[in-house]
Amino acid sequence: MSAVIIPAGLAIAQPMPDVLPPVKPRRGVLGFLRRYPTIAIGGGLLLAMLCIAVFAPFLWTKDPTSLAPALRTREPGAQFWFGSDMLGRDVYSRVLYGARVSLLVGFSVAFLASVIGLTIGLFSGFIRLADSIVMRVMDGMMSIPPILLAIALMALTRGSVQNVILAITIAEIPRVTRLVRGVVLSLREQPYVDAAVASGTGTVMIMWRHILPNTLAPLTVQATYICAAAMITEAILSFIGAGTPPIIPSWGNIMAEGRALWQVKPYIVFFPAVFLSITVLAVNLLGDGLRDAIDPRLAKKL
């Protein structure tokens, strides 16, 4: 959730550029990727992880939940590539299947928080009456540290992937709302918006035609950071036992189960940790790359 804060903070501190410079891929896709190597690296890694998640059953995995207590805590080797855990489950299979939970949570939260935050932000930026109430609520929500907010929400429900997504989404909405509202407030003062208002264009139309397009760029960047933050939060929730139900292999769950033995069997914690870190790194690189590509003025500074 760290990365979320800077762009949001900056977006408030300094208004977004009035008109976003168009990005023209000079020499096709390859040229574009050469200009923005972070997008290439981040996107590539993320794509690889996505493939792992989707094609997990075909990547020489076993059933990630099937037990073999007689074959427990085997070191990584020919039989178990990443070793086996305390119940004799195959860590390799569990880690690969774990990618599904992490990516599902990351993408879902990024999408939901963006859509909901965008809607709330647009309306609160445009309707003064709603603004003061909405922003008080958002301030209140933001004053609860996001992980604590998610933990508190998880305490209310039974652990399931949907509830994890919901809890993290709620915790991330305020930041999106503030970002969008900031953009809307700065754009609302623009002459062409004034002109549109004067010419009698309806509010919804103005939002749709003038405001929304200008919001999408910073929001896309923000969404990638939310995605990264959500994946980390999911892992933390599962790690402390308040997240994805333990019967579903997720990276946080695998680490939580392996932590008792991490001194003697470090690989049980090590493999999911590496996969999680690489995935989050990929998303963050992609986000940085997108920000550079979309907004060179900001990019030079950050």
Add this chain to the structure above:
Amino acid sequence: MWAYIIRRVLATIPVMAFVALFVFSLLYLAPGDPAAVIAGDQATPDDVERIRASLGLDRPYLVRFSEWVFRILQGDLGTSIFTNLPVGHMIAQRIEPTLSLMIVTLCLALSIAIPMGVVAAWKQGTWIDRAVMGFAVLGFSVPVFVVGYLLAYVFALELDWFPVQGYTPFAQGFFPWIENLVLPAVALGGVYIALIARITRATMLEVLQQDYIRTARAKGAGQSSILFLHALKNAAVPIVTVVGIGIALLIGGAVVTESVFAIPGLGRLTVDAILRRDYPVIQGVVLLFSFVYVLVNLGIDLLYTFLDPRIRY
């Protein structure tokens, strides 16, 4: 200026009111019946009903909310379902380790991150700059418990430089105290360092292009004096803002770090309470952390008026 300060202080009231409402609703909406937990294994339904009445759980939402707020204002955070101890007492017992961890992490992060950011801005575009930025991305990407286990493995188990776990109260001496906090603070500080280094670099780049810096250079002021005296002073406001906002990261991270390093602080209390669904404790901790977070950011806002006299309200 005074009007601003008063306005700013008053603005925290609705925020805290919202937090209180949320935290209270948490207990109200909580599944399971605290009365049944309190009654224990062999209680009859009558016992449960009696306890429910004695706790006032059978009254309407708003009545309970106002009573609850009234008690909170008197400093009464309620009683833990599982230990039968006052929540305020349980929290008080655990403040020192968490506060120590936060302070050490903050000192560590600031003393590493700000020089990092300044140097990166100064050497913009060089390999130093890239290394700093690369580190920042890594800091955001590697979760705190992964860093924690890695550090414990290398520096406590393999090299045996630091204790693996635990906490020694400050009263038993500075060195035993700090010894236990070094690894957790580094683990917890990773993200924070990344955050502050990035914002420092960004603001410094902007400040370094200003006229007065050019003037200072022209006057022949030394490089370090320009960076740290002139530029950093003017870059202070955004940096301090992020330091304040980042406290939320520290609080979230502390929950995990304390579990990894077995520090008996508020984070561990939170995790234990979640696992047992001890709602009064969860309420108390969320309320306290949010209150601290709001206060810190209020303090920082007010600090601006002194840091940067150009800001007028």
Add this chain to the structure above:
Amino acid sequence: MERRNLLKGAVAAATVTAAAPAISQNAAARTLRFVPQANLANFDPIWGTQYVVRNAAAAVWDTLYGVDENLVPQRQMVEGETVSSDGLTWEFRLRPGLIFHDGTPVLAKDVVASINRWAPRDPMGQMLRAIQDELVAVDDRNFRWKLKRPYPKMKYALGKCGTPCCFIMPERIAATAGNSMISEYVGSGPMTFKRDEWVPGARAVFEKFGRYTPREGAASWLAGGKRILVDRLEWVVMPDPATAANALQAGEVDWWESPISDLVPLLRRNRNILVDIADPLGNIGSFRMNHLHAPFNNLKVRQAVMMALSQEDYMRAVVGSDTALWSVLGGFFTPGTSSYSEAGGEVMKRSNMEGAKRLLAESGYANEPVTCLVGQDQPLLKPMGDVTADLLRRLGMNVDFVATDWGTVGQRRAVRNPPGQGGWSMFHTWHAGADCVNPAGYNAVRANGDGAWFGWPSVPAVEAGVAEWFDAPTAETEKAAIDKINRAAVENVVYAPTGFFKSYQAWRRNVSGVVKGPLPFFWGVSKT
């Protein structure tokens, strides 16, 4: 293994200026630091029946009788007792010089109040209350218990180590209703509880009570002279076994009650650490079914599960690959004791998945969901739950896996509604072998329907066996009654045992006097 300490030089320098570390060094030798099996979350040994609460309470409160290492009850607070020839009237006399930690003497009225609080919460106490005529304090040191029927196991009931134990508290504390927690911890035993230093989830502190008068002779489990040889006992709660192992290796703690077997090789490599079996009586794992509701109200479904169940799988998942630590059970009673019986228990000993599937098909099982309550915070129960989910799925049952905390399991298992309405189908727990040596303390094997333990099995044949055991005049007739109970319990699957397992305990070499037993005994333990 001493830490090559980065800060050591600095610490040494600091010692010169401040004398405090030197003093605390001295105090350290008089302080025993102990890592308990679980967090001491509450401290009312009558209200809460977790073993960890009992273990702490045994140091703080004394009992009238106490079982020795042969599980024979010996006089503890009682100086002597007389039983009338018809076996109906018991007269007890307290030992002189007994005082509570607040300095007031222990009087017969305190004892009566304590018994009155304990009895309704204990299976044997309930039996006593059912046949009780009167329980009165005669004077300060004598009390009388008149019964309507003889109760030969009286001393065992008052001195057993199974939870809840009949701990003696001051009358005003014992007056607390059984379903609210006590909030004052004035004990009668050899150690005082430092309430102000208690940090639930992290620490509990006990101090030697200087005015406690131990009995003559050596201590043996809960009996004999309970002499405390340290000034202070600190319970350090560890969040996970890995941290506990580190702390023990580094000498930051002295004694670890329940190291997991995977870490034992690591501990054994350290010359300063001794590892031994904690309790020869071990534990019996339990797959507890709800006999009131589908599917486990169907005898054939219960039998199918028992037939399919592989105790070896459970034991490897729970205890690990160290086969010295566990064995497969052919009965419900504690192996290695005279009451262990395998009567009718062949079916338990090996998994027969094919037979079980046939039995399940015959049973008319209509794919009703099996609501499994699994406490994720219990290191022994979590792996059992994982094995069960896998087992039931392979058997072809519809698993509704509720991953929750042990507190919630404890709450929900008391609900008698059908699984769909807040109830449950099965949960896991374990019973200390010391509680399973005979039917008196073994409430989990009882099958008296509504009065039975959670799951409420109703098997008249088991109850008939229990009645025979209570009235059994000789060891042979007791054994015959046990065989009868065992056969009926297996046939009707009162519950499905998941195996017999022992655990280790580990302590630093400079600690002496650690004994094997169903709970850690702190008397006789010293540290150099």
